[in-house]
Amino acid sequence: MTDPIIQARQVEKFYAQSRDARIQVIAPTDLAIYPGEIVALLGPSGSGKSTLLRMLSGLSRPSGGAVLWHGQDVASTQPNVSIVFQSFALFPWLTVLENVEAPLKARGMEVMDRHRRSLKILDTVGLDGFEAAYPRELSGGMRQRVGFARALVVEPEVLFMDEPFSALDVLTADNLRGELLELWQKKTIPTKAIFLVTHNIDEAVFLADRIIVLGRNPGHVRTDFRVALAQPRDRKDSAFTALVDYIYKVLTQPDVVPAEMPVIAGGRRIRDQRQMRYEMLPHARPGGIAALLELIIDFGGRTDIYRLADELSFEIDDLFPIVEAAQLLGFAKIEEGDAAITPEGRAYAESEILRQKELFRQAAVDHVLLLRQITRALANKSDHSVPEEFFLDMLDEQFSDDECRRQLETAISWGRYAELFDWDDSRRRFVLAEHEHEEIQDRAPEPAK
Amino acid sequence: MRPRFTLSRQLAVERTWPFFIDLSVAAALLAGFYAILWIAKFWFSAAIPEIEIHLAPSHLPLYAFYSIVRIFVAYALSLAFAIAYGYTAAYNKRLEALLIATLDILQSIPVLSFLPGVMLAMISLFPSRQLGIEMGAILLIFTGEVWNMAFSFYTSLKSIPRELMEACEIGRFSRLQRLFQLELPFAAIGLIWNSIVSVANGWFFLMVCEMFPVGSRNYRLPGLGSYLQTAASEGDFRAVTWGLVAMVLIIVVTDQLLWRPLIAWSDKFKFETVESEERVTSSVLHALRNSRVVATIERRTFRPMSEWFYNSLAERKRKHPPQAPRTESRRGVTAIYIAVGLVALAGILFAASDAVRMLRDIHRSEFFTLLAGAGLTFLRVNAALLFASLWTIPVGVAIGFQPRLSHILQPIAQIAASFPATALFPLILLALARIGVSLGIGSVVLMLLAAQWYILFNVIAGAQAIPSELKEIATLFRFSNVQRWTTVILPGIFPFLITGLITASGGAWNASIVAEYFQLRGHTLMTLGLGAQISAASDHANYAVLLAGTMIMALMVVTINRLVWRPLYHLAETKYRLD
Ligand SMILES: Nc1ncnc2c1ncn2[C@@H]1O[C@H](COP(=O)(O)OP(=O)(O)OP(=O)(O)O)[C@@H](O)[C@H]1O
Numbered sequence A: 001m002t003d004p005i006i007q008a009r010q011v012e013k014f015y016a017q018s019r020d021a022r023i024q025v026i027a028p029t030d031l032a033i034y035p036g037e038i039v040a041l042l043g044p045s046g047s048g049k050s051t052l053l054r055m056l057s058g059l060s061r062p063s064g065g066a067v068l069w070h071g072q073d074v075a076s077t078q079p080n081v082s083i084v085f086q087s088f089a090l091f092p093w094l095t096v097l098e099n100v101e102a103p104l105k106a107r108g109m110e111v112m113d114r115h116r117r118s119l120k121i122l123d124t125v126g127l128d129g130f131e132a133a134y135p136r137e138l139s140g141g142m143r144q145r146v147g148f149a150r151a152l153v154v155e156p157e158v159l160f161m162d163e164p165f166s167a168l169d170v171l172t173a174d175n176l177r178g179e180l181l182e183l184w185q186k187k188t189i190p191t192k193a194i195f196l197v198t199h200n201i202d203e204a205v206f207l208a209d210r211i212i213v214l215g216r217n218p219g220h221v222r223t224d225f226r227v228a229l230a231q232p233r234d235r236k237d238s239a240f241t242a243l244v245d246y247i248y249k250v251l252t253q254p255d256v257v258p259a260e261m262p263v264i265a266g267g268r269r270i271r272d273q274r275q276m277r278y279e280m281l282p283h284a285r286p287g288g289i290a291a292l293l294e295l296i297i298d299f300g301g302r303t304d305i306y307r308l309a310d311e312l313s314f315e316i317d318d319l320f321p322i323v324e325a326a327q328l329l330g331f332a333k334i335e336e337g338d339a340a341i342t343p344e345g346r347a348y349a350e351s352e353i354l355r356q357k358e359l360f361r362q363a364a365v366d367h368v369l370l371l372r373q374i375t376r377a378l379a380n381k382s383d384h385s386v387p388e389e390f391f392l393d394m395l396d397e398q399f400s401d402d403e404c405r406r407q408l409e410t411a412i413s414w415g416r417y418a419e420l421f422d423w424d425d426s427r428r429r430f431v432l433a434e435h436e437h438e439e440i441q442d443r444a445p446e447p448a449k
Numbered sequence B: 001m002r003p004r005f006t007l008s009r010q011l012a013v014e015r016t017w018p019f020f021i022d023l024s025v026a027a028a029l030l031a032g033f034y035a036i037l038w039i040a041k042f043w044f045s046a047a048i049p050e051i052e053i054h055l056a057p058s059h060l061p062l063y064a065f066y067s068i069v070r071i072f073v074a075y076a077l078s079l080a081f082a083i084a085y086g087y088t089a090a091y092n093k094r095l096e097a098l099l100i101a102t103l104d105i106l107q108s109i110p111v112l113s114f115l116p117g118v119m120l121a122m123i124s125l126f127p128s129r130q131l132g133i134e135m136g137a138i139l140l141i142f143t144g145e146v147w148n149m150a151f152s153f154y155t156s157l158k159s160i161p162r163e164l165m166e167a168c169e170i171g172r173f174s175r176l177q178r179l180f181q182l183e184l185p186f187a188a189i190g191l192i193w194n195s196i197v198s199v200a201n202g203w204f205f206l207m208v209c210e211m212f213p214v215g216s217r218n219y220r221l222p223g224l225g226s227y228l229q230t231a232a233s234e235g236d237f238r239a240v241t242w243g244l245v246a247m248v249l250i251i252v253v254t255d256q257l258l259w260r261p262l263i264a265w266s267d268k269f270k271f272e273t274v275e276s277e278e279r280v281t282s283s284v285l286h287a288l289r290n291s292r293v294v295a296t297i298e299r300r301t302f303r304p305m306s307e308w309f310y311n312s313l314a315e316r317k318r319k320h321p322p323q324a325p326r327t328e329s330r331r332g333v334t335a336i337y338i339a340v341g342l343v344a345l346a347g348i349l350f351a352a353s354d355a356v357r358m359l360r361d362i363h364r365s366e367f368f369t370l371l372a373g374a375g376l377t378f379l380r381v382n383a384a385l386l387f388a389s390l391w392t393i394p395v396g397v398a399i400g401f402q403p404r405l406s407h408i409l410q411p412i413a414q415i416a417a418s419f420p421a422t423a424l425f426p427l428i429l430l431a432l433a434r435i436g437v438s439l440g441i442g443s444v445v446l447m448l449l450a451a452q453w454y455i456l457f458n459v460i461a462g463a464q465a466i467p468s469e470l471k472e473i474a475t476l477f478r479f480s481n482v483q484r485w486t487t488v489i490l491p492g493i494f495p496f497l498i499t500g501l502i503t504a505s506g507g508a509w510n511a512s513i514v515a516e517y518f519q520l521r522g523h524t525l526m527t528l529g530l531g532a533q534i535s536a537a538s539d540h541a542n543y544a545v546l547l548a549g550t551m552i553m554a555l556m557v558v559t560i561n562r563l564v565w566r567p568l569y570h571l572a573e574t575k576y577r578l579d
């Protein structure tokens, strides 16, 4: 086998939280990227895909371990890489041509040389005639073409892409994907390897020669396998769909592939995030959960999730959090890539609104520790109000600051819907929604009369 | 896609323009060259014992020219300082909190009470007295201009999207390249708007610091400010009028020749990726862009030079591969930081203890008068804010709600706001004296003049930010007028109003130093107040009282900011946000 271009040895990343507590985002990981392959990195949101990409490209230094480029530490070499960003990251005040020229200019290349090279690459990505336009005058797809041109113009050895197609509409993304694949296969570009971070299983299977799935808390490699399908790939092909289904299963069943976890490293405490007390709340709205359950019932109580997403022309990763939420609340079960409704879920979906809230309330308190804690704290305090810091402090043992906030936001949205408590935004406090509570219980039996 | 420039009816006009414009550009270059010669000759001349200010209008152009130079030298210094300061604060994690806190406090300190101290220091620092006074004035104007720009640059740097920074890093931009390619363009719009405010502030202070007495000596610089002051103290109405006309001219010309083209040009630095419909246009910019001379100069000199400059930035980076031995130099840097910090601390402690020792000279009764003055000035400042709000809120809302009205009035208001209130003081005091209003009340009017614009502009912005759906709902449900104001308009403009009031209150405090103590027609008008006490103390070279007064004022401003404005601002940010 040929030598790898990039080799990551036991790389890990953590962020300091306080003096001796820190959040491990990536567990020590070995990884190698070989010439001639497109590697796709899949994983749930927050599993550290972008973090890993940044370390491999030399943008950020690993907290432990080493990233080697052709056997040399990435910090001491200057690897020739490019990144295509989800947000395009173009300079709005530069024209298309100037944007593409910028990295060449930074390297001190002659005016005429860099002109010629930039024009050529613009031609390659189908942007000739747009040199003098400004990014804001272009559509999203065109902007990302500029992003590609800017990345390719330096003839990078490895091209990194962080969800490059997810800000584009479906058709545009499809087009661009196809064109990229063509450039790669015809060797129009001298790039030796492509590393693609994505949320989109379908995209990964369509493009990649190798797929790596990350698990989260902390990020670790769950599986790493070759895609043996011949190019060009047909999405309707049964082998294709089977692979998509398989990956989906891997992603939805976090416990199938166990990962080794370090408990002590360098004498410092590292939290094993898998023993965490709080379950990660998927960021889904209660209304979305109800709608999903109704759909599953319409499909006969059990359906393939991938097909469901397709049917709804939903992106699969938009559907993910909703499915996870339904599963967490005990309203649905995930079995082999199928979502099946539970009796509780059926009762919930088929009740009228007040009863729904009651069922949701029960499920939430039964299954979600954070909500249970909030309700209990509110009931026990004399003034029935608790500041958010109280819970932030507990959550930040496990989550990053941003994630803590998101967790609380989701908890607030669920709790409000279930009328477990109310939220006073100006004082940033949880308050007990006692009033409404009683009313509902008084009123609930009424329709039965 | 829309073409960048529409070639339409303007084509005919364009053809005739370049020649005319080329001439003007050439003339401007020549004039600039001449001006530099003149300034140098004046600055480095031997000490001029006491400058006489001539009130004949024929002297005005020269005076105006001197003042303009002062303003823009101070501005250039502030810009450089603001960029360095903002950059350091944004990227140096160790110093960030310290620098931002310093900025916050420096912003609240009344600049004008430093006038005598700074002047005396500068005069003793420079052997040529003229240069010393000149430097002192420029330094004071600088302190009036710099803080908001530094703050603006800092916030811009902090809000640069992470991906753009990474794009620079992966594209191997050196730090300086990144500054020119990303950071300055990203911050440009904020810097330009703040420059307008800063230059207006600069004129405000210039009016005062071109001529002032310290002890028995009278320091004077030839300029528009000293012209107006002399005219006022001699009661020469004609000269005052001429001076004001010159001021208006300068402001209109600056607006048309500098600010509007800059704003129009900075449109390309807008970061939002959608096209916005409202644009500032500038025929001057348009002409410059189509001028053949400018284009040639750009192509022949500017572009190759920037190319060369940029390249040199790139090469230096390459010679030093990144991340050489790091830990040792880090340790060295830390040591240097600590050493510098200790020296600075020692200096500060020494100076502070000296200052406190000076405070012991103050008599107890003097101290109580200072406190009483502080109370009175506090009342005046708030009265001024109240009256300013009373007229600016309805007017601002009216302008903000009607795009057509705002289209006409906003540029006018902008020019009016750039007019330094201090230039109008003499006229207004004379008028007030005629109808028999004392300075105690008159100073409120003066403070109002200095503070009202901040509120007006913020209210306009707030009214424009109220979503039209909310207004439509008010109409749909037939809200009464009172209801419309209390449920839609006032909550909607509240955050903006608070921002305006914070700035206005700072302006009013600063104005109190000039407003409560004024030399008019040969005698001194004054009323009891902290501002007057500060002015009088500097007038009589009573440094102990000056220091005490300044400290009290700074303390009051900072305390009010912390205890009143900040909580209100927080409330506005959380409860009354409209998004
Ligand atoms: N500077 C930081 N400090 C603390 N935590 C951080 C920091 N940067 C990232 N994280 C955390 O690291 C985790 C992984 O982040 P990362 O952006 O790599 O995830 P991702 O897999 O790319 O997610 P997404 O799919 O949403 O892009 C997240 O939980 C995030 O909150």
Ligand SMILES: [Mg+2]
Binding pocket: A049, A050, A051, A162
């Ligand atoms: Mg990511």
